[in-house]
Amino acid sequence: MSEPHRADIRPGRLPPQTYAAHFADHVAPLTEAQALLEASRCLYCFDAPCMQACPTRIDVPSFIRRIAEGNARGAAESILESNPLGGSCARDCPTEVLCEQVCVRNTQQGQPVAIGRLQRFAVDALMASAEPQIFTRAAASGRRVAVLGAGPAGLACAHALAREGHEVALFDAKPKAGGLNEYGVAAYKVAGGFAQREVAWLLAIGGITLHSGWRLASAAQLEALRREYDAVFLGVGLASTHQLGVPGEALEGVVDAVEFIGALRQAADPGTLPVGRRVVVIGGGMTAIDAGVQSKLLGAEAVTIAYRRGPQHMRASRHEQELALTRGVGILHWLAPVEVLGEGGSARAVRFARQRLEGERLVPTGEELVLEADMVLKAIGQRLDGRVLAECGFALRDGRIATDACGRTSIANVWAGGDCIAGGQDLTVEAVAHGLRAARAIDRLLRGERSRPEQ
Numbered sequence: 001m002s003e004p005h006r007a008d009i010r011p012g013r014l015p016p017q018t019y020a021a022h023f024a025d026h027v028a029p030l031t032e033a034q035a036l037l038e039a040s041r042c043l044y045c046f047d048a049p050c051m052q053a054c055p056t057r058i059d060v061p062s063f064i065r066r067i068a069e070g071n072a073r074g075a076a077e078s079i080l081e082s083n084p085l086g087g088s089c090a091r092d093c094p095t096e097v098l099c100e101q102v103c104v105r106n107t108q109q110g111q112p113v114a115i116g117r118l119q120r121f122a123v124d125a126l127m128a129s130a131e132p133q134i135f136t137r138a139a140a141s142g143r144r145v146a147v148l149g150a151g152p153a154g155l156a157c158a159h160a161l162a163r164e165g166h167e168v169a170l171f172d173a174k175p176k177a178g179g180l181n182e183y184g185v186a187a188y189k190v191a192g193g194f195a196q197r198e199v200a201w202l203l204a205i206g207g208i209t210l211h212s213g214w215r216l217a218s219a220a221q222l223e224a225l226r227r228e229y230d231a232v233f234l235g236v237g238l239a240s241t242h243q244l245g246v247p248g249e250a251l252e253g254v255v256d257a258v259e260f261i262g263a264l265r266q267a268a269d270p271g272t273l274p275v276g277r278r279v280v281v282i283g284g285g286m287t288a289i290d291a292g293v294q295s296k297l298l299g300a301e302a303v304t305i306a307y308r309r310g311p312q313h314m315r316a317s318r319h320e321q322e323l324a325l326t327r328g329v330g331i332l333h334w335l336a337p338v339e340v341l342g343e344g345g346s347a348r349a350v351r352f353a354r355q356r357l358e359g360e361r362l363v364p365t366g367e368e369l370v371l372e373a374d375m376v377l378k379a380i381g382q383r384l385d386g387r388v389l390a391e392c393g394f395a396l397r398d399g400r401i402a403t404d405a406c407g408r409t410s411i412a413n414v415w416a417g418g419d420c421i422a423g424g425q426d427l428t429v430e431a432v433a434h435g436l437r438a439a440r441a442i443d444r445l446l447r448g449e450r451s452r453p454e455q
Contacts, residue, residue: 151179
């Protein structure tokens with residue numbers, strides 16, 4: 001008679017000193033000498049394609065030229081003028097599919113200028129300086145704006161409005177501001193407490209009051225804010241996670257990947273976070289990669305990412321997929337979960353059905369695969385709470401808030417941006433761009449100027 005299954009989920013799988021190395025920056029920052037050498041590779045293109053590929057339109061040739069001239073502070077000012085979260089974006093932005101992909105050095109020689117690392121070099125140098133605050137606040141306007149959500153979109157919007165002299169009340173459900181940069185990005189991407197240093201720098205502009213532990217849960221709350229403030233911006237992100245919808249999903253050991261990543265980011269010691277000996281991650285996006293790689297870094301012996309389509313369909317970039325593979329994470333494709341198998345109330349395996357494409361439709365092949373797992377991480381995407389949005393009266397598209405080219409919603413004097421709006425790519429840098437464009441439109445409204453569409 002076989003022994004009963006015992007789920008092997010526990011903390012401290014590795015020697016204590018190993019965790020610090022595993023969760024340090026996975027890409028080392030450039031030294032000054034390295035930055036000067038890398039900056040010299042830039043061609044300073046006119047009508048630079050890298051600038052056009054950046055959602056916040058950072059003037060890449062300009063800031064790199066300043067680095068080459070030894071003016072890191074001026075480079076940081078150029079970056080932060082376009083993107084006040086330039087430090088975190090330099091760390092977690094998929095530059096390999098944005099600015100660096102279209103870099104002329106890449107298209108001609110296959111080796112782009114390291115734009116992201118140069119951006120980080122400049123912003124980090126400013127943050128470490130004796131006078132990191134380069135912006136001053138305009139005279140008080142007497143106007144007040146409520147910003148819901150202290151993630152990248154909300155922080156960018158709040159900072160831009162505060163610079164114009166408006167008073168901003170910033171509301172967020174979490175204890176700390178930062179959104180995904182604080183709670184949802186792999187610890188090795190934004191390491192060393194940088195997310196909170198960046199938030200402190202943003203709030204130091206003045207005029208922004210942070211209210212933690214506040215969540216939009218009813219139409220009455222929104223109406224109260226509309227009465228109290230001159231304008232409202234929503235950057236509330238995607239609060240709910242999609243479910244697998246298969247038997248066994250409620251078994252012990254089946255965990256939301258976003259919650260897993262958040263718990264790791266908030267842990268003072270990564271070694272205290274329990275992880276399975278055998279981990280299966282279900283999904284194909286950045287969250288799946290982050291969860292899989294971090295499971296391996298925590299000491300899991302076997303980690304497998306299972307995705308229902310092929311590698312070319314994964315939302316995670318090829319660069320991120322390769323990162324996972326080099327860290328010892330396996331990636332299997334054309335597998336759809338059918339059931340989480342359990343024993344004694346705990347997960348012990350996941351049964352998958354093999355898939356193939358018939359035209360645009362996925363169909364099972366009739367074959368199945370069972371992967372043993374003590375821990376199953378669900379990373380199949382997030383969604384908005386449509387009930388609350390419908391109650392508030394927002395026009396929706398594809399389950400998210402519909403906006404115009406300025407970020408204006410269907411409700412008067414209410415704007416939105418980031419992951420919560422329709423048509424977004426779920427990128428930090430894009431959320432920042434949304435927050436900034438809404439801030440420009442709100443500022444025009446508060447000054448009595450006629451609104452115009454964004455270019």
